[in-house]
Amino acid sequence: MKGIVSKIALGEADAGFVYRTDARPVAADTRTVALPAWAQPPIRYELAVVQASKHRAAAAAFVRQVLSKRGRLLLAKAGFGLPKRP
Numbered sequence: 001m002k003g004i005v006s007k008i009a010l011g012e013a014d015a016g017f018v019y020r021t022d023a024r025p026v027a028a029d030t031r032t033v034a035l036p037a038w039a040q041p042p043i044r045y046e047l048a049v050v051q052a053s054k055h056r057a058a059a060a061a062f063v064r065q066v067l068s069k070r071g072r073l074l075l076a077k078a079g080f081g082l083p084k085r086p
Helices: 002-009 020-026 056-067 069-077
Strands: none
Touching: 002 020, 056 069
């Protein structure tokens, strides 16, 4: 996706489909057009601790950090939807 954003920002392409978060760094050089909700596929990212991980405690701490109040705030600030709590 970032390759598409770069091509558009450099004038090497006329248009492209990218995530809003990928377009943000070149906002001064490009124009974005929001797609209607019906044209947007649902995008979901999964977060889990791998059961066989050698670093389960660190992985679990990372998951807790992402789901924390601060983690949710940072995700929202970056333009991501908020994760559902387990």
